[in-house]
Amino acid sequence: MSGNTDPLSPRAKLAVTAGKAAAAVSRAAGRGSGSVIGGKVALRLDPELLGRLATHLDVVLVSATNGKTTTTRLIAEALRASGPVVSNALGANMPAGITSALAGGSDAKYGVIEVDEKYLAGVARDVDPKAIALLNLSRDQLDRAAETRMLAEKWREGLAGSKAVVIANADDPLVVWAASSSPNVVWVAAGQEWKDDAWSCPSCGGVMQRPGDDWFCGECGFRRPAPSWVLSGDHVLDPHGSAWPIHLQLPGRANKANATSSAAVAAVFGVPPQVALERMYQVQAVAGRYDVVQFQGRDLRLLLAKNPAGWLETFSLIDPPPTPVILSVNARGADGTDTSWLWDVDYTRLAGHPIFVLGDRKLDLAVRLEVAGLDFRVCESVDEAVQLAPPGRIETIANYTAFQDLRRRVGN
Amino acid sequence: MSMSDNSLRLVWVYPDLLSTYGDQGNALVVERRARQRGLQVERYDVRSDQPVPTSGDIYLIGGGEDRPQRLAAERLRRDGGLQRAVGNGAIVFSVCAGYQIIGNEFINDLGQREPGLGLLDVVSTRGEGERCVGDVLADLDPQLGLPPLTGFENHQGVTHIGPSARPLAHVKIGRGNGTGDGTEGAYNGTVFGTYMHGPVLARNPLIADLLLKLALDVNALPPTDDRWYEALRAERINAAQQPA
Numbered sequence: 001m002s003g004n005t006d007p008l009s010p011r012a013k014l015a016v017t018a019g020k021a022a023a024a025v026s027r028a029a030g031r032g033s034g035s036v037i038g039g040k041v042a043l044r045l046d047p048e049l050l051g052r053l054a055t056h057l058d059v060v061l062v063s064a065t066n067g068k069t070t071t072t073r074l075i076a077e078a079l080r081a082s083g084p085v086v087s088n089a090l091g092a093n094m095p096a097g098i099t100s101a102l103a104g105g106s107d108a109k110y111g112v113i114e115v116d117e118k119y120l121a122g123v124a125r126d127v128d129p130k131a132i133a134l135l136n137l138s139r140d141q142l143d144r145a146a147e148t149r150m151l152a153e154k155w156r157e158g159l160a161g162s163k164a165v166v167i168a169n170a171d172d173p174l175v176v177w178a179a180s181s182s183p184n185v186v187w188v189a190a191g192q193e194w195k196d197d198a199w200s201c202p203s204c205g206g207v208m209q210r211p212g213d214d215w216f217c218g219e220c221g222f223r224r225p226a227p228s229w230v231l232s233g234d235h236v237l238d239p240h241g242s243a244w245p246i247h248l249q250l251p252g253r254a255n256k257a258n259a260t261s262s263a264a265v266a267a268v269f270g271v272p273p274q275v276a277l278e279r280m281y282q283v284q285a286v287a288g289r290y291d292v293v294q295f296q297g298r299d300l301r302l303l304l305a306k307n308p309a310g311w312l313e314t315f316s317l318i319d320p321p322p323t324p325v326i327l328s329v330n331a332r333g334a335d336g337t338d339t340s341w342l343w344d345v346d347y348t349r350l351a352g353h354p355i356f357v358l359g360d361r362k363l364d365l366a367v368r369l370e371v372a373g374l375d376f377r378v379c380e381s382v383d384e385a386v387q388l389a390p391p392g393r394i395e396t397i398a399n400y401t402a403f404q405d406l407r408r409r410v411g412n
Numbered sequence: 413m414s415m416s417d418n419s420l421r422l423v424w425v426y427p428d429l430l431s432t433y434g435d436q437g438n439a440l441v442v443e444r445r446a447r448q449r450g451l452q453v454e455r456y457d458v459r460s461d462q463p464v465p466t467s468g469d470i471y472l473i474g475g476g477e478d479r480p481q482r483l484a485a486e487r488l489r490r491d492g493g494l495q496r497a498v499g500n501g502a503i504v505f506s507v508c509a510g511y512q513i514i515g516n517e518f519i520n521d522l523g524q525r526e527p528g529l530g531l532l533d534v535v536s537t538r539g540e541g542e543r544c545v546g547d548v549l550a551d552l553d554p555q556l557g558l559p560p561l562t563g564f565e566n567h568q569g570v571t572h573i574g575p576s577a578r579p580l581a582h583v584k585i586g587r588g589n590g591t592g593d594g595t596e597g598a599y600n601g602t603v604f605g606t607y608m609h610g611p612v613l614a615r616n617p618l619i620a621d622l623l624l625k626l627a628l629d630v631n632a633l634p635p636t637d638d639r640w641y642e643a644l645r646a647e648r649i650n651a652a653q654q655p656a
Binding site: 207 | 427428429431432433434435436437440441444459460461477478479480483545546564566609610611614640641643644647
């Protein structure tokens with residue numbers, strides 16, 4: 001990392017200023033935070049701005065299908081133990097949003113950056129990160145995303161020349177395939193409940209064998225690497241064999257996995273696991289996710305689940321029956337317009353819960369639940385669902401734009 | 413495999429390779445609608461390192477990515493179980509990559525011509541233009557006597573139908589087989605192929621019933637409460653007709 005105290009050229013400074021002006025205009029017009037438009041304007045004036053903004057930072061990139069935003073937040077909290085952090089904490093994870101976030105953090109020592117899966121290789125080239133955390137890869141947005149395996153290949157090609165330490169999930173064969181082109185990998189046994197995108201070997205196409213927590217290809221010998229960090233129940237086992245308790249306000253197994261990966265990242269930056277894990281406790285909600293809000297005199301917990309792997313992890317953290325559950329699904333641009341993925345989700349896991357269904361695609365959900373043999377009520381609005389729900393805290397699970405709609409309505 | 417022996421053997425072929433686009437839903441819908449008619453359903457999910465049973469009544473094959481598609485074709489050709497089952501009169505319903513595999517030939521991930529299983533008289537090539545992605549509305553072959561087909565397509569394939577198969581449907585909205593003549597899917601009486609996801613049997617439960625009737629060799633099935641399917645169909649047919 002360069003020791004230059006003023007790494008920005010006049011052109012880059014102008015680009016940052018123009019970007020901030022555009023963001024301010026966008027905010028004033030009521031069109032969101034303005035971070036993306038600001039970043040776009042700035043990158044147009046100086047296409048290499050992202051790299052320039054990162055030169056004085058120790059950067060970690062975080063990518064995955066699920067858990068990017070939360071893990072970015074956990075790592076940021078951990079690294080603040082050692083110095084100021086700049087981060088795209090709101091989840092604007094493409095180059096324009098990342099540029100905008102970095103432009104706001106000129107005093108920072110660390111950059112903790114969430115990156116969209118499709119942009120990881122490019123951003124890794126631009127910002128020369130010290131570490132890259134890869135959590136998981138699974139099917140998402142079938143109508144427009146690159147196929148899952150092609151993404152793993154792109155990661156693999158992009159990481160082959162990187163000097164970064166790669167912190168990768170040993171329990172996800174696609175992530176292992178992507179990371180194993182890199183010379184410097186720290187393997188983390190973080191678990192992965194969803195298995196249906198990795199039954200065929202990413203190396204040779206053979207059928208994967210999965211005895212217990214292990215996995216290997218029966219044909220070519222591609223297999224689970226020995227992890228140096230392990231999530232074991234409520235503890236993180238570090239490479240020296242010490243067990244550190246995980247205390248999180250965030251619920252669920254998946255967040256324990258995110259905390260384990262975050263502890264491994266923090267260690268690369270010299271923050272010991274005990275310190276890192278203690279700081280992660282501070283994180284209570286991430287961009288509205290996991291937040292409990294009061295609405296019409298009831299408690300609603302807001303949960304985001306965007307794809308089959310995410311729904312599976314979410315089902316495992318909700319309160320048991322007869323806790324009422326509201327499900328909301330849209331299929332707008334940011335969600336993917338193909339709802340076929342609903343059929344990859346095992347909704348029989350909701351048996352015994354009173355279920356209320358809403359969102360633009362509530363009828364797709366209704367047929368899905370009917371075929372699963374579940375009882376449910378189709379509602380026009382969250383207001384109606386809350387009125388119909390029996391007593392108790394309500395678990396609310398929604399995909400991306402449905403979640404935004406919900407937050408707006410319940411005032412979160 | 414009749415109404416009298418009260419059981420239905422449903423085989424889902426190679427979910428490890430061909431289950432990318434929610435096509436598992438087709439198996440769930442057939443299973444559910446069979447059980448609603450009082451049938452006992454034995455479902456076999458056959459992985460590509462296992463032999464395909466030859467005694468199934470209905471075989472379902474889903475969509476998948478390009479390389480798994482080639483691997484599935486290689487393993488199914490080598491295995492021979494599906495071909496023998498069709499010889500025994502079994503019903504096959506296949507989607508997208510699976511549709512191409514059961515035909516005579518398709519273009520594999522290496523850009524080469526890959527032999528299919530020859531169970532349906534179609535030949536697939538790769539389209540030149542953009543991927544076809546979006547809601548589809550089509551009229552099913554009038555001989556089937558069924559209401560319109562609704563589905564979601566996401567493919568780049570082009571499938572030409574030979575003389576011993578018929579188009580399953582003609583598109584009103586969408587691309588279907590991509591041959592420019594408006595055809596979508598193909599069938600020959602017992603073997604069906606389509607590009608429609610959705611999954612297609614959740615959007616078109618009467619096609620699931622058609623498969624059941626063919627497998628059971630009956631002309632009619634007891635009615636089911638289809639109001640949610642009907643509501644979804646009406647919404648998607650309407651959505652397909654809206655300008656994008």
